[in-house]
Amino acid sequence: MNDEKRLIIVAYRIPFKVTFKESGERVLQQNSGGLVSAILSLAEKGDVFGKNQKIHWFGYSTPDILQEGETQVENENFIVHPVLIEDALNDAYYEGFCNSTIWPISHYYPYLTSFNEEDYEAYVKANKIFADQINAFIRPGDMVWIQDYQLMLLPGMLRSENPDASIGYFHHIPFATFEIFRLLPKQWQTELLKGMIGADLVGFHTNDYSQYFLRSVQRVLGYDTTARDISIPNRIVRVDTFPISIDYNKFQELYNDPGVIEKRKEFLKDLSAEKNIFSVDRLDYSKGLIHRLNGFEYFLDQYPQWHTRVVLTMIVVPSRETILKYAEMKHELEEAVGRINGKYGTLGWRPVIYLYRSLSFEELGALYTLADVALITPIRDGMNLVAKEFVATRTDKKGVLILSEMAGASLELNGAILINPTDKRTLAAAIIQALTMDEQEQTQRMQMMQDRIRVYDIFKWTEDYMDQLDIIKLKQMEFEEKIINQDVLKSFKQIFDESSRRLFLLDYDGTLSPIVPDPSSSKPSVGIVDVLKKLSSDFNVNVAIISGRDKEFLNYIFDPNTILSAEHGAFLRIPGQDWELQYDYNDQWKRSVLPVFQKYTDRCAGSFIENKSTSLAWHYRNTEKEYAHIRSREFIEELENKVGIKSNLAIIDGDKVIEMKPSDVDKGIAARKICDLYQPDFILSIGDDRTDEDMFKALPDNALTIKVGVKNSSAKFTIKTQEEVMTILNTFL
Template identity: 45%
Template sequence: MSRLIVVSNRLPFTLRAHESGFELTPSAGGLVTALGSYLAGKQREDPEFECIWVGWPGGPVPKEQEAAVKQRALEEYRAHPVFLTPEEVDNFYHGFSNKTLWPLFHYAPSYVEYDPKYWDSYVHVNTLFRDAVLEVFRPGDVIWVHDYQLLLLPGMLRDALPDASIGFFLHIPFPAHEIFRLMPGEWKRSILSGMLGADLIGFHTHDYTQYFLHCVFRVLGHDHHLGQIAMEERVRRADTFPIGIDFDRFMEAARSERVAKLAEEILLGIRGRKAIFSVDRLDYTKGLLNRLRGYEEFLVRYPEWRGQVVFLLTVVPSREEVPQYQRMKQELDERVGQINGQFGTMEWVPIVYSYRSLDFEMLSALYVLSPVALITPLRDGMNLVAKEYLASKPDGTGVLILSEMAGAARELGEALLINPNHFVEIADALHQALTMDPEEQVRRNRPMQERLRAYDSRRWAEHFLSSLARVKTQQGQLATRQLTPALQEDVVRSLVEAKKRLILLDYDGTLVPFASQPNLAAPDPELLTLLGRLSETPGSMVFLISGRDKGTLGEWFRTSKIGIIAEHGASIREDNGQWRLLKPLTTEWKGRLRPILRMYVDQVAGSLLEEKEFSLAWHYRRCEPELGAQRAKELIDEVTQFTANLDVQVLEGKKVVEIRNSGVNKGAAALSVVSELRPDRILAIGDDQTDEDLFRALPTDAITVRVGTPFSHARYSLNNHRDVRALLDLLARRLS
């Protein structure tokens, strides 16, 4: 039976050393909490369900005690620890993870440290995690890798386990390309390739998903279709899965007597004043100083609230050994003291400040008693505090003030959304929240509560894992179309048995790789020899069917005894070497369109205009990718409108926009050849959108092969031009 292997930086327990040995105490991290309800429910439904958790135990373990810790972790937590030295923790975790990735992904580039030593350690520790997963992996297991500390791991696992089911989820924001590009080239390429080792890559918000896909396109050159990235060996998918909370747990706690008693005690301590509540980990991304500045502005702009409200500010200690966090803690202490000193009285302290962790019941009590929650991160992957606050309001009252920079803002649109950099906006939102009537509070909160109840932490995990299963199913379906060695033997056998076989071959991307300029893709001697062997076998009729002009193809293949169809079907070279038109064509329109294409060449660096006898082509392969794609869309739109009354068509190929006479396409040309030659068997191979005309037009029993992507009308697919040559070589050998 398949198992779930969860891989994260930390295990669901913390290891603490004492005189008599080690103590394993449960952790209360966000991922542990989120997966806890899913795993518990899964095990209730299926007692045989098994989950193994791989991660770092949170502290150093002497070599001689590793075996004992590993045994206890397995027995008590079904966990498999990855042991790290203090130096590895310092360079991998405190270094690259939290001094490079964390600030960069949270849009704080001035805090980023680009230390090669950190990068080397990051690669090394990801390798240690890979080895640990391989120790426990069994065929059929599902591997779910989590978060920014392990961005390289999916790719490493894919290399070792080509057919494994691997998912990856990022719990922090993924930055826009303008930020991501600040990372050194080798690092960012490795990180994206590592993430693409997963079959499914998940993010909290649609924006993060799109930023990732954009970076994949800009850095690696892989485009996508509705989140599906077709790579040579398989299809990957990037999608959005906003993490939920255990809604019922917070709602039940809010109704409990214990929490009610704690809330009553706190209210007595603040003398029944209205509480504005805030809890966050100490971090520069959380906007804590902005929160204080906004509260200070509130007290200045709305003095009537002085003495009537208390700001209950709890900051959870974090990364206290990092200088940036130490400085922030000092600034925080000073700002709290300044506000309390400026506005406080003998009977009223504006801010009740706690620097400590809160247990679950105390946190629930603070949620329950506070009519306002103020959550102002400068950038946050999700922010579960906002969701927990709403889940702790059984009567539907309470007002959530939330930064629009938090991922949760995409789901919680009825909250008061503010810009955390605008202190006046925070102040006005506080006043609006404190004066909002209960009916409006309920009207805002009930829809958010229903969404949070419906898409809780268990639903989040189920959604991700079921989506991963669907991706694997889709890969299996597409793999049945992949021309495996066994299928190639069947295809070749059917062609050999035919008395007359027609072989139609696209050129660029099918027989040769793409070149930066069209004139640099001349055939190599090996290709000329291969085509010669095929064309000389009895019963074989080989045709190149390409978008290239007849002059170039005629020169490159002047000694080859193959047929050539040029410009997507405009002209055909006969056996005697003479060219003829497949239908009457005109070129009068070229003079009117040429200036438009030249204008785009002038405006877009790296683009070029190729003029053929019966078509014009604007190439943008050497352009900046995003600019080229955008300008191509603009050109298509402009030319389509301009040619509304002309007998021409506009087509987009791979990094090219081509304008040609209407009715000229590879499908029509192929049918003309088929009707003349009447072959018993047809093999057609192409890699471009223009080849789809060919695949659609041919008889249903034709052997059609799309190169590069499995999304096609073709019956089969191959990965690249090398695979095509290998297939043709196999056919030539069988025919000889």
């Protein structure tokens, strides 16, 4: 049993509702929400987790959930590990930092955001309580899936104690643009992002949220990112999009459910209007409730022919009404409802039916299935499952969905009428379009939306996430297999000792020297030059530096016994000889492209041109990352248009540098030439840049090729940091 893989879910809330009978007997009522159902579906897969394995769930609870002598609570599906947090700490953690800081800043309400230091300290302490409890429980092979913004620090805390663990994190709310996120204190930004990338896979509902997160990681932490991956010093983190969904079949069955049919008949007696518009949301400023009412009021004002013919049933589910802002919002809502009904209503017709209460599942199903129009218009929403639930219930293929383009669901539900929730004119026009839409168009739109959420339901969402978590773990394992350890170094040394003609082919920047903002100030790591001299002093060892640097720089750094290849192989210096140009060179091309180089230098503060003997390089390491990346893509495109695709010039897209040079020169050609001259039976090559891939690919199969940094590479081996180069070279002394 101990060999079986366990699934550990971590969320602020537990999957039980705990009640007590008058006798004091505890009753555990399992939640029936989509996430709980989806998690259960994973447990049923015996090939993923151990057969009949219960799911372990860590979540906040109060002590009364536990009976004497208990440390956990379980039913037929879950083993719940209550995380006990004292009331004062929980208030500052949950109501304070979670709901008064992270929630408003993530929903683009910075003016409602609290920046209370004590609340953040409580957030750290609460995450640490979760971490301590899980660290004491976790074992190798477990899969940990952390849910949502209450636990952003937790992945990093678990990673520090469990470096090989399989950890997923899903962020269920929006992730704001960097311009909003950066309003948080710098320390909070750094620690929250580092916490999240403690996971192997960070998931979001939409691609926008994923990209906003990646940009914040770039700007705050300085890590290199691609469209989906973050390269951190010791591993790769995947960032991907998984739009959460619903249990489609469960909602599809509601239309013909006897209880729902009975409720629908009951409601229709009270809703005597020709058309019914339905709206349901919990009380929150992000839901756009006031804007929704303003838009409906504008509709009534502009289209008086619809008076007495349409009713808006607006359900507001109570939430946090003890907080002043929410109490004020409730008062404002009720004033707006009263104003609209007083202004437009009659003795027999109320334009707005407003209810401030929760609904039973049957009541919700009845309102979904009787509505002619669902009006769902949040100002900002991570996904909004109400929209998907409404669509799924419509077995009759009737009804129209009006949906805010600010909701994550808008990217999937392409049959909805999309609106800007703050634009009352657009909202009013959408209501008219929905009320007058013929049944054929309603059916076509509803079918499109149902097809989408039928295929990608909550179970597919869960399966997709877990599949991607497995994929990134396999990718990490592939990198780990290439990581050099002591056993690998011993095998290198053995091959070295058994050979007689040894050749080291080494890059300079990022390999022998750390990357620095100003290339002219670069110096080799402490001790590197001495190690190279000792290697070169052996008659049977030759050391070659193959670099993009110019001749003068390499002459200055390295001694006369070192083979030097400058400007990506354009020049070669054999010990005891002068520099030699390796091809027929004409620099006329520089005059035509130099204005393009200058143009982008002028446009990007901090960038500069390096004019070498045979090439031009544009360095943009000191320019703001995202802006520089965009300009660098434009720069490459303009250079390609300038010289033409059949030109004998090559454009090298390097690490924060773009270089143009003759195409018949590269590090691979230089490496082969040096090998031909020295005929080595031992070759060790180390590099960190894209240009070093030419060198790795050009070398014979028996060469030991090493990439610096956890990146995709054709090299056979990898080291995580530039500092490890010294360890490798010392192995051979």
